[in-house]
Amino acid sequence: MNQNVNTKPVLCAGRVYCDLVFTDVPRLPTLGTETFAGGIGIHAGGGAFITAATLSALGQTSSLLSILPAAPFDALVTKELIANNVNIQHCVPAPQGDDPQITVAIASGIDRAFISRRVNSAIPVISDGNICKYSHLHIGEIRTLKEHPELPRQAHAAGLTISLDCGWDDELMADPSGLKELIASVDIFLPNEVEADQLLKAGISMTTAPLTVIKCGEKGAVLQTRTETITVPTTRVDVIDATGAGDAFNGGFIFEWLRDTPLAKCLEVGNACGASAVQGVGGTGGLASLCEISAPQLDPISALMAKKTYR
Numbered sequence: 001m002n003q004n005v006n007t008k009p010v011l012c013a014g015r016v017y018c019d020l021v022f023t024d025v026p027r028l029p030t031l032g033t034e035t036f037a038g039g040i041g042i043h044a045g046g047g048a049f050i051t052a053a054t055l056s057a058l059g060q061t062s063s064l065l066s067i068l069p070a071a072p073f074d075a076l077v078t079k080e081l082i083a084n085n086v087n088i089q090h091c092v093p094a095p096q097g098d099d100p101q102i103t104v105a106i107a108s109g110i111d112r113a114f115i116s117r118r119v120n121s122a123i124p125v126i127s128d129g130n131i132c133k134y135s136h137l138h139i140g141e142i143r144t145l146k147e148h149p150e151l152p153r154q155a156h157a158a159g160l161t162i163s164l165d166c167g168w169d170d171e172l173m174a175d176p177s178g179l180k181e182l183i184a185s186v187d188i189f190l191p192n193e194v195e196a197d198q199l200l201k202a203g204i205s206m207t208t209a210p211l212t213v214i215k216c217g218e219k220g221a222v223l224q225t226r227t228e229t230i231t232v233p234t235t236r237v238d239v240i241d242a243t244g245a246g247d248a249f250n251g252g253f254i255f256e257w258l259r260d261t262p263l264a265k266c267l268e269v270g271n272a273c274g275a276s277a278v279q280g281v282g283g284t285g286g287l288a289s290l291c292e293i294s295a296p297q298l299d300p301i302s303a304l305m306a307k308k309t310y311r
Contacts, residue, residue, distance in 0.1 A: 166195040
């Protein structure tokens with residue numbers, strides 16, 4: 001574990017899915033055709049969980065605020081949440097009769113595609129008395145924030161800082177009214193390159209939030225504030241499954257940002273966590289290497305390079 005870890009937990013809010021991950025796919029399927037995957041995995045998924053698991057792997061205590069997928073996937077998902085040392089005291093079961101909340105992820109080359117079944121609300125209500133136990137709130141997708149626009153007020157009133165991932169959503173991207181106000185209500189906004197381009201086309205500036213980090217996959221990441229731009233490249237790695245790479249990046253970036261680490265270093269650690277994530281199946285399958293960072297003199301970048309994670 002690294003020294004100077006924030007001792008107050010981080011709360012990650014958002015949908016949890018059961019991910020059915022098809023790997024080694026030669027091409028994405030098209031209507032009227034069939035393609036065959038080389039492998040499949042079944043995993044807990046969702047951006048809030050993957051970010052929480054990454055924070056936990058780095059040594060930062062984290063909790064999840066979510067409604068769990070319905071049966072028969074609830075037990076499998078709960079077991080994986082606990083196995084990743086994510087506190088689930090604020091998670092509640094899905095209402096009886098709900099469809100299971102599932103994502104089918106198809107990993108092809110360095111990218112992936114998803115089809116998901118989203119059910120009802122993302123999160124249960126959390127009291128002011130409970131939210132004040134945390135130092136930071138991470139929201140896993142804009143859809144969650146749109147459904148619960150009270151979260152930033154509640155969190156800021158309790159003294160928390162807030163980060164927000166974007167998450168692709170056809171409905172919200174087609175009608176972005178109100179998104180600018182939601183993004184402006186957080187401290188850190190974390191879209192990927194495709195999401196950022198779509199928001200820019202809708203007239204939403206990348207300086208809407210005080211700090212925006214654009215995740216560019218194998219090209220690294222770009223940080224934008226209202227006064228500066230910082231670009232940090234990453235080192236290419238062999239990609240097994242890109243599912244959750246951006247959410248793992250979020251965990252690494254937030255971990256360092258909460259320790260007042262220089263912003264360029266925050267980007268480096270985010271890149272390292274993203275690179276680690278893509279080297280296993282599922283959103284957390286590649287994070288095992290982060291758990292091995294135990295020597296205080298090694299930061300995540302040094303430890304990963306010492307293990308020759310990078311080519």
